[in-house]
Amino acid sequence: MGLIVIRYGEIALKGKNRWYFVKQLRKNIRDCLKKNDITGEVRSVGQRVYVQVEEVEPALRQAQDKAVEKLRDVFGVVSLSPAREVPADIEAIGAEALRVAQRAGVDEKRTFRVQSRRADKAFPLISPEINRLVGAHVQKATGAQVDLSNEADLTIGVEVRRGHALVFGQTVAGHGGLPLGTEGRAVALMSGGIDSPVAAWLIMKRGCGVIPIHFRQSEEELAKFMDNCEVLSRYAYGWDIRPIVLDHQEVFGETYEKLRRVGAGRWACIFCKRALLQEACLIADQHKAKALVTGDSLGQVASQTLDNLEATSYGVEKPILRPLIGLDKTEITALARRIGTFEVSTREARSCPYLPPDPLTKASLPKLRAVMEKMKGCQPIGDE
């Protein structure tokens, strides 16, 4: 039996809500296994989740590796280790530790250390004693040097629990966050660009199911949006990404025409964003979503000045979550690469047909209201 031990961090701090979070985490881990055709059993042991991958050698390590690769993308997972379960017995632990060291190719020229954790306080040896005994056993058999620093070539982990112990030689980082599904749902406005999928991912990471919505302008941009939804799906365990596509022209076309007629073409981006946010609110209500998510980053482009943020979000009823608001473009790009959306987002596509040559950067609420007033007097198209 191949075992994977999963650590969750922040969840452990959640006091009496903790079990609710851990239950959702286990559910999402099961969803991950299922979506990736991995057969396995999931259970809580102390402050860990164990995933037992049910395959036998020689396919075992392959199944374990695949499971680790997929499970690291479950939000709420801080780190995970493929491990072996042995009796809670210092000899059995030592033997398994040696096997781990040998498999990792440790010899006289390499260094290692043992880090143990005694979750079962009834175990007769305390952690430093376990480290010393297991370390001596591995050292004697391999000739390798002990190095207690982070520089060691191999760190052998040991966790002693009631009735069993875990031994592992590898710890893989997860993304952290909270289990998806614990923080309700939000509608994420997504173009085909770099920022908005990163914003959606960050909000998913905080446990919130996102409903991506796209306002179609061109087939290329739509394809980028759909492909980015596909990438987000790789993290959507415990949640299904169901993209919604609306027609941009239908949502904004008439307003744009009016803007042009009253000579306020420079306001196009602001009224466009307002129209999209209002439309997103309606969609949110239909889907019981409590908030909107945008890729706004303060000052990144002309339309994202503070003045314009105030004008675009004025009167929008739902809270707007802007997880990128304090990040630099370099930071956002690094995240996009890590998530896997960068390649898709940087594909060539036509730019927005409504983009004015000189978009307004300093909207103000009084000016906004004045333009809205003028537009009221404007006849709808076809009534002339």
Added chain:
Amino acid sequence: MGLIVIRYGEIALKGKNRWYFVKQLRKNIRDCLKKNDITGEVRSVGQRVYVQVEEVEPALRQAQDKAVEKLRDVFGVVSLSPAREVPADIEAIGAEALRVAQRAGVDEKRTFRVQSRRADKAFPLISPEINRLVGAHVQKATGAQVDLSNEADLTIGVEVRRGHALVFGQTVAGHGGLPLGTEGRAVALMSGGIDSPVAAWLIMKRGCGVIPIHFRQSEEELAKFMDNCEVLSRYAYGWDIRPIVLDHQEVFGETYEKLRRVGAGRWACIFCKRALLQEACLIADQHKAKALVTGDSLGQVASQTLDNLEATSYGVEKPILRPLIGLDKTEITALARRIGTFEVSTREARSCPYLPPDPLTKASLPKLRAVMEKMKGCQPIGDE
């Protein structure tokens, strides 16, 4: 003359607005020098800002070091290097490069590399030739090995410009972002805790001047707030941090009393946050600030569920910027340590006197409206 060369990244992308940003950056650099009693001259040279520190040896290097340490905290600065200006002449460059290598203690056992950039395309040698010639000169004199990888013990930088060249052996990272003052101003709600000062800092990093506002509950918490404002001031070049303190009891006391009377004590945190946000809006209007900043992080504590965010921000007229909304506690804590607010924020203080034993985590707008309706019927205190 000691020279510091400053690189800005994102600003360079800003098209025709670029000069506006660079001008503000120079202004803020001057403010930084002034606030730290450093005498120096600031000017743009190509896509760089040069700061000339006007002191002579032996005090020179000290003044240069101090200037580098302070200037790295100016937002918009991506990196900076203490440098020497020499004639744009390969022999002079080689001689200065050797001096840099010797000062860094390079010898036969150490490695180095030369990385040059030819901003003046009229210079007769191209970059790889400069690297080779300067490298050969340093190698011959010191016996050190050339290592072109990132592993080199020393990287000697050369920038050739019209009429002069810069040579440097050190590149210090700044925080990036945009020059403070280019993105208007916002009111930042700050407790004495870990999150809110980090949120304020991130928004300052994006060029926005923040006005910190605190609702006093206890002297300890107030002192933490004031100390954190002091820390933020270390980054506030081009902006002055002017803390505003209001009395929490005055802002929320009456509402709390009403809540208790109608048996809705569990709603305390939500109505408190609503009251603070509303009050912050008034302050924002008085100070021409366009937005509010909070330290909300989704799901971090009971009061920061998506339901509660919706209820607390419902009807708040200004956009609420929540730069931490997508971050984990570990990420926020790491930022607090980097900024220097962590020590202050983790000092002991009394917890909020209004905190109910079982605060509501699932507010909804209909329930919120129902409680508000009940409270309307409630007599003000003293009228009984």
